[in-house]
Amino acid sequence: MPICRTCQGEYARGERQCPRCESDVVAWEKETFLWGIIPGLLPSAAALLMLIFWRRQGPSVHHWMVSLMSIAISLLVFFGLYGTPPAWRNRRWASQVYNAPRPQIIMMIAATFIGGIAMAIASFVLYKTSRPPVEFWQQLIFGAAYAPIYVLFTAAFTLGAIQAHLSHLNKRVPLPLFVDTERLLRVTIKTALQSLNIPDKSDNYKILEVNRIPETGGIKVRLLLPERQAYQPKRHSQAGKQQGGKRCNIEADRWGRVKLVQTKKQETE
Numbered sequence: 001m002p003i004c005r006t007c008q009g010e011y012a013r014g015e016r017q018c019p020r021c022e023s024d025v026v027a028w029e030k031e032t033f034l035w036g037i038i039p040g041l042l043p044s045a046a047a048l049l050m051l052i053f054w055r056r057q058g059p060s061v062h063h064w065m066v067s068l069m070s071i072a073i074s075l076l077v078f079f080g081l082y083g084t085p086p087a088w089r090n091r092r093w094a095s096q097v098y099n100a101p102r103p104q105i106i107m108m109i110a111a112t113f114i115g116g117i118a119m120a121i122a123s124f125v126l127y128k129t130s131r132p133p134v135e136f137w138q139q140l141i142f143g144a145a146y147a148p149i150y151v152l153f154t155a156a157f158t159l160g161a162i163q164a165h166l167s168h169l170n171k172r173v174p175l176p177l178f179v180d181t182e183r184l185l186r187v188t189i190k191t192a193l194q195s196l197n198i199p200d201k202s203d204n205y206k207i208l209e210v211n212r213i214p215e216t217g218g219i220k221v222r223l224l225l226p227e228r229q230a231y232q233p234k235r236h237s238q239a240g241k242q243q244g245g246k247r248c249n250i251e252a253d254r255w256g257r258v259k260l261v262q263t264k265k266q267e268t269e
């Protein structure tokens with residue numbers, strides 16, 4: 001089953017709205033990041049083209065193994081980063097809502113881009129200063145500067161594309177569930193009531209207290225379950241003896257996944 005990107009719950013294929021958080025799932029389905037392939041694979045393509053240049057140089061400081069290695073590592077970096085925009089987005093929002101570290105994507109783009117340029121300059125200098133016949137150790141030093149050029153530019157360009165995609169996503173798809181306390185509360189209560197076999201109707205509970213957990217972005221809720229709900233018979237049980245109302249403590253994580261439901265009888269005076 002597909003996973004709702006807003007609340008991490010499952011929904012049936014073909015649905016327009018997530019049954020759990022009621023967000024628009026079609027908006028997410030329309031989004032693709034296919035265009036991110038172009039900047040991400042550009043450095044690998046450049047490394048491949050540069051092989052033609054090196055072949056024309058005859059014996060030189062470059063060894064073809066270095067190009068193949070840089071393409072292989074660049075592709076690994078690209079595929080490692082390509083699927084991560086939703087995770088970056090969640091981390092970015094998490095840092096605004098609770099005590100989560102802010103992802104430093106801009107810093108990473110700048111560092112990898114500057115690193116790529118530095119390595120390109122170093123390689124150029126090494127190439128210009130090494131005249132054949134070249135020693136193995138010279139090729140080794142050259143390779144250590146040359147291969148990272150493509151790897152670092154792959155990281156910089158892919159992260160740049162992710163950064164652009166994140167700005168675009170914020171305008172097009174719903175915010176993660178944990179950003180909106182009201183919606184997180186609604187999902188949490190719905191899930192907790194389900195586990196207690198209580199119909200999700202507003203007159204079946206009264207919210208006494210709501211607190212967000214600043215360390216994790218989770219939520220703590222205290223409910224009063226009025227008398228008529230407190231004796232709700234369990235499934236397959238006919239017991240329906242009248243008792244007093246109950247207090248219910250609920251704790252859920254930032255996606256509204258309930259971790260704790262504790263009910264205790266309301267103390268009567």
Ligand SMILES: [Zn+2]
Nearest residue numbers: 004007018021
């Ligand atoms: Zn959802």
